[in-house]
Amino acid sequence: MIPRFILVAGFMASLAAATYAVEPSERLADPALEERARALSQELRCLVCQNQSIDESNADLAHDLRILVRRRLLTGDTDRQVLDYVVARYGQFVLLDPPFEPATYLLWLTPPLLVLGTGIILLIRARRGRPDRLLPPLTEEERARAAPLLGDRG
Amino acid sequence: MLVEIGHFALVLALLVALVQGTVPLVGASVRNRPLMDMAQSAALLQFGLVALAFATFMHAHIVSDFSVRNVFENSNTAKPLLYKVTGVWGSHEGSMMLWVLMLTLLGALVATFGRPLPAVLRARTLAIQGLLGFGTLAFIIGTSNPFDRLIPAPLEGRDLNPLLQDPGLAFHPPFLYFGYVGFSITYSFAIAALIEGRVGAQWARWVRPWALTAWCGLTVGIAMGSWWAYYVLGWGGWWYWDPVENASFMPWLLGTALLHSAAVVEKRESLQRWTVLLAILTFGMSLIGTFLVRSGVLTSVHAFAVDPTRGVFILVLISLVIGGGLVLYALRAPGLEAGNPFAPVSREGALVFNNLLLCAGTATVFLGTFYPLFAEVWSGAKLSVGPQYFDATFVPILAPGIVAMVIGPVLAWRRGRLTRALQRLLPAAIGALLAPVIVLAFNRSAAPSALAGIALASWAMLGVLTDLADRSGMAKQPLGTAWRRLRHLPRGVWGYAIAHFGVGVLIAGIVVSTAWRSERIETIHPGDTIQIAGRTLRFVGVTEGDVANYRVQRAQILVERPGSAPMTMYPERRWYPVAQSQTTNTAIATNGFGDLYLALGDPDGKGGWVLRAYYNPLVPWIWFGAILAALGGLVSLSERRLRARVARAGAAVAPARPTDPG
Numbered sequence: 067m068i069p070r071f072i073l074v075a076g077f078m079a080s081l082a083a084a085t086y087a088v089e090p091s092e093r094l095a096d097p098a099l100e101e102r103a104r105a106l107s108q109e110l111r112c113l114v115c116q117n118q119s120i121d122e123s124n125a126d127l128a129h130d131l132r133i134l135v136r137r138r139l140l141t142g143d144t145d146r147q148v149l150d151y152v153v154a155r156y157g158q159f160v161l162l163d164p165p166f167e168p169a170t171y172l173l174w175l176t177p178p179l180l181v182l183g184t185g186i187i188l189l190i191r192a193r194r195g196r197p198d199r200l201l202p203p204l205t206e207e208e209r210a211r212a213a214p215l216l217g218d219r220g
Numbered sequence: 221m222l223v224e225i226g227h228f229a230l231v232l233a234l235l236v237a238l239v240q241g242t243v244p245l246v247g248a249s250v251r252n253r254p255l256m257d258m259a260q261s262a263a264l265l266q267f268g269l270v271a272l273a274f275a276t277f278m279h280a281h282i283v284s285d286f287s288v289r290n291v292f293e294n295s296n297t298a299k300p301l302l303y304k305v306t307g308v309w310g311s312h313e314g315s316m317m318l319w320v321l322m323l324t325l326l327g328a329l330v331a332t333f334g335r336p337l338p339a340v341l342r343a344r345t346l347a348i349q350g351l352l353g354f355g356t357l358a359f360i361i362g363t364s365n366p367f368d369r370l371i372p373a374p375l376e377g378r379d380l381n382p383l384l385q386d387p388g389l390a391f392h393p394p395f396l397y398f399g400y401v402g403f404s405i406t407y408s409f410a411i412a413a414l415i416e417g418r419v420g421a422q423w424a425r426w427v428r429p430w431a432l433t434a435w436c437g438l439t440v441g442i443a444m445g446s447w448w449a450y451y452v453l454g455w456g457g458w459w460y461w462d463p464v465e466n467a468s469f470m471p472w473l474l475g476t477a478l479l480h481s482a483a484v485v486e487k488r489e490s491l492q493r494w495t496v497l498l499a500i501l502t503f504g505m506s507l508i509g510t511f512l513v514r515s516g517v518l519t520s521v522h523a524f525a526v527d528p529t530r531g532v533f534i535l536v537l538i539s540l541v542i543g544g545g546l547v548l549y550a551l552r553a554p555g556l557e558a559g560n561p562f563a564p565v566s567r568e569g570a571l572v573f574n575n576l577l578l579c580a581g582t583a584t585v586f587l588g589t590f591y592p593l594f595a596e597v598w599s600g601a602k603l604s605v606g607p608q609y610f611d612a613t614f615v616p617i618l619a620p621g622i623v624a625m626v627i628g629p630v631l632a633w634r635r636g637r638l639t640r641a642l643q644r645l646l647p648a649a650i651g652a653l654l655a656p657v658i659v660l661a662f663n664r665s666a667a668p669s670a671l672a673g674i675a676l677a678s679w680a681m682l683g684v685l686t687d688l689a690d691r692s693g694m695a696k697q698p699l700g701t702a703w704r705r706l707r708h709l710p711r712g713v714w715g716y717a718i719a720h721f722g723v724g725v726l727i728a729g730i731v732v733s734t735a736w737r738s739e740r741i742e743t744i745h746p747g748d749t750i751q752i753a754g755r756t757l758r759f760v761g762v763t764e765g766d767v768a769n770y771r772v773q774r775a776q777i778l779v780e781r782p783g784s785a786p787m788t789m790y791p792e793r794r795w796y797p798v799a800q801s802q803t804t805n806t807a808i809a810t811n812g813f814g815d816l817y818l819a820l821g822d823p824d825g826k827g828g829w830v831l832r833a834y835y836n837p838l839v840p841w842i843w844f845g846a847i848l849a850a851l852g853g854l855v856s857l858s859e860r861r862l863r864a865r866v867a868r869a870g871a872a873v874a875p876a877r878p879t880d881p882g
Contacts, residue, residue, distance in 0.1 A: 088741060089822075090741055090742055090830060109608065111606065117462050117463065122457070158604075159604055162606025164605055169599065169601050170591075170603065172587075173588070173591045173605065176584070177583075177617060180580040180583055180584065184576040184577065184579075187576060188573060191569075191572065
């Protein structure tokens with residue numbers, strides 16, 4: 067029933083904002099360079115859009131940036147140089163993958179600290195809840211006697 | 221006239237909510253039964269009034285009463301009836317109305333079905349629910365009045381944003397809001413328990429089903445939202461780590477933790493304090509999710525500054541609900557009963573482990589979502605946090621949780637043995653290690669992350685199957701006996717099995733569709749062909765026409781594949797003249813194991829059209845998995861009802877049992 071619903075709905079025509087990725091006319095002839103351009107495009111924010119990369123957006127600015135990235139690649143820039151070039155022009159805001167620097171220490175260091183904290187909490191709990199503090203488990207005989215009293219709760 | 225009645229009903233509901241939020245609290249503290257019982261009539265009345273207001277508001281939308289500003293701004297006479305109805309919650313004001321409708325509906329349900337609850341607990345729970353209703357209604361009436369008039373009335377409306385005129389988006393808010401608001405009940409129960417200073421058996425019996433119900437709603441809502449994004453945005457992505465998505469994902473993560481720890485409270489009388497804390501935080505996240513998204517503060521600080529009344533109101537409301545809850549927790553939680561102890565390696569221990577990971581994951585998503593905002597307010601630095609951050613942090617945090625998710629159910633309660641659990645799961649472990657090897661044999665260039673993902677997905681799915689086989693005794697019993705035992709496993713076990721299997725399916729969908737999608741973007745002319753994923757796409761041409769409130773350009777594409785019948789797909793572009801906006805209709809053909817996904821782009825003016833074709837393997841599994849998870853939740857819920865009925869029947873037969881041991 068449910069898969070069928072999905073199937074039908076999947077075939078159903080549906081609506082979308084005309085938000086489109088890279089255009090065929092922008093593409094580079096060299097597939098290796100083009101692949102790098104696509105990867106870089108996914109790391110660059112479309113500045114006039116809501117939370118989209120330039121790879122996903124059809125805004126004019128995204129189009130211009132895609133062309134710009136490809137031009138830099140054609141002149142022989144490394145990926146790093148392309149990103150630096152774009153950041154120099156548009157600021158840190160353009161980078162979707164925030165670099166590790168003083169302004170983002172808190173951002174990048176908190177998750178590992180959280181994991182560490184989780185580990186510490188678990189360790190403390192483990193020490194506190196040592197099995198010797200618990201009652202010994204029921205023997206088979208006790209279990210059999212308890213079963214009818216407990217119903218299916220076990 | 222109807223509109224004024226609706227407006228008046230809304231104001232009355234506000235007053236009733238105030239009574240519901242105060243009188244029963246007083247009644248509960250002086251143990252005055254009539255004052256306490258007022259909560260139930262107030263909850264029913266409040267729901268009735270809000271339902272009346274909602275109905276008149278919906279009526280105004282259906283008859284296109286443009287003298288109501290909200291209808292003028294979001295509707296149009298040419299809009300199909302379906303979207304006139306769903307357009308009710310398409311706007312900020314309307315969505316708040318839906319929110320409060322759900323809130324009062326749930327309050328009324330507790331009032332109606334909560335008779336077995338202790339009177340004091342029920343009165344306090346309903347009173348907190350009343351206060352939440354009061355806050356929301358005050359927000360609506362004070363800053364987002366849906367009944368604002370527009371005199372003189374315009375002849376035609378501005379039409380709903382065409383993006384919202386879509387079944388996926390039209391129907392997902394009710395599910396999402398049901399989920400958000402469902403956690404208000406667990407919140408109210410938690411606050412009531414804190415006021416009372418104890419978490420009783422009845423409390424636990426009530427909190428888990430509510431958490432489960434809300435969680436199912438949220439799961440379906442998020443799945444529908446992501447499915448919408450998938451077929452609408454035109455390049456096949458289905459999750460963007462967008463603030464709006466994160467806002468619904470955070471309460472989902474905490475809600476997942478909540479429903480599991482609530483199960484421990486119910487079954488083992490342990491983890492009470494932790495569950496109360498989670499209940500407060502989960503609803504806090506729901507509030508942040510709804511209101512901050514709605515206030516626009518997430519998209520830009522400036523939107524907030526332009527109209528600060530709403531934003532300030534929201535911040536005060538959220539601070540009161542979360543801050544008040546946490547302060548009360550800090551004061552009263554130490555007095556709550558300590559739970560039954562358990563060893564670190566036990567089913568409870570595994571649940572605590574996963575609870576902590578879910579919380580750490582939520583904190584990470586929260587940080588990533590709000591960091592740009594904090595940074596800008598703090599130092600004026602403008603920076604972005606994109607999907608790369610979440611992939612790098614959230615995924616590694618949750619991955620161990622998936623491993624533990626399989627082991628936990630196999631461990632004994634209270635004290636388990638890891639070696640024995642792993643022995644029982646040996647077939648699943650072997651399968652999980654073999655799966656990536658098989659994939660590697662067919663695809664030498666598979667990325668390590670994809671292989672790890674496949675191992676994880678196989679582990680999750682096979683783990684459930686192994687556990688089911690084990691519980692039915694398939695290895696030792698004749699098949700008939702095993703089958704019977706399987707069928708008679710408690711619904712709770714089936715619920716867990718279906719939901720956890722769904723998570724495995726979901727992970728498989730995510731991993732495979734991310735790692736092995738293919739893409740072709742070409743400019744094509746009639747007669748041209750494109751090859752993708754073993755299929756030949758032949759472009760026939762584009763036809764144009766007028767439909768309802770839009771103009772359409774429809775491409776016809778013949779899809780041929782050796783060994784199967786050819787089919788035709790019709791990706792479209794639509795132009796909405798009233799809203800002055802262009803939208804795109806993707807065409808998707810799915811066989812359950814992969815989607816052929818076509819989107820029509822711009823014409824090049826020389827007879828050529830841009831066509832984007834994608835083949836997304838296993839992408840439907842993402843939504844199958846989510847639906848399985850929600851289904852598992854429902855199956856689990858059905859057991860509770862059954863057991864309640866049995867208990868009631870038992871009570872009717874033997875009303876007094878002096879030797880009752882429990």
